[in-house]
Amino acid sequence: MTEGASGNQVGRLRKVLMAVVADLAFIVLDAERRDGPVTVPAHYWRMKLPVAHPLEGELLLAVEPGLLQEITRNIYGLDAGQPTSDHEMDTLAELLNTIGGNLMRVVVPPTVKYELGLPVVPGNCETSGDPGLSFGFYSEEGRLIFSIFGQNLISEVIK
Amino acid sequence: MTDGKDTHTFLIVDDSNTARMIVKQCIEIAGFRDWTFIEARNGEDAWEILQHSNVDIVITDLNMPALDGRMLLKRIKAAPAVSSIPVVVVTSTTNPAQEAELIGLGASAVLGKPVSPANVYRILVGLKGRE
Secondary structure, three states, X not given: OOOOOOHXXXXXXXXXXXXXXXXXXOOOOOOOOOOOOOOOOOOOEEEEEEEEEOOOEEEEEEEOHHHHHHHHHHHHOOOOOOOOHHHHHHHHHHHHHHHHHHHHHHHOOXXXXXXXXXXXXXXXXXXXXXXXXXXXXXXXXXXXXXEEEEEOOOHHHHO | OOOOOOOOEEEEEOOOHHHHHHHHHHHHHOOOOOOEEXXXXXXXXXXXXXXXXXXXXXXEEOOOOOOOHHHHHHXXXXXXXXXXXXXXXXXXXXXXXXXHHHHHOOOOEEEEOOOOHHHHHHHHHHHHHHO
């Protein structure tokens, strides 16, 4: 992550992100990062969340289909059943909403209220993000499985 | 909650089916298995339900379409017929400033996402203690 964000802040953001996914979805993400930009395959599930105040921008979450299915099964308590795509999209939206709120709690001072919009499915396969707020998590085989990007969220405020 | 009624009812308000299901599971794990649940997808639907159902506790998300949790909270606290019902706000955007505003509007408690059975238990036992 980042030009503009301190190493401590980046570490805190990463820990918050991992803790939310573990608490909500019972999935432990590998913290290992790769050098260079995160590239998301076109078939990954995506959801976008507007950040309305005090920053103006968006968070974009992209998750590998197999991992999203596992997360949805975990949350809904389906041992071997197949979650519906509606359940998967709803889970993705709730995951992003929870991640977004918790990430902003790190970024925004405690005396300032912050607001998020409603999650929406992005209209295209955009995956570019601010250099100051982009995370990619990978499988043991090195395959990207989970990523989140800040878009138009000025990295200066992350200091 | 200790008023001698045979059944007690939570009204869970969230536009996300996943979020409603998580809150419901946490409540049950926290030990409130004999309570019944009514679900609503937004504040407008919740308000309609409150007009004709006996609800003991409202647990509402903040960020919803139609009528959001903040407006629902204000509407409940301004209506004498339902203003005594405790309202717990569940939100991912909780911080001290947000919490102070919601408590000022009449919320009984603010619960941060992700919700856990332990946090739900702490809040609900706290509400019982206030009776």
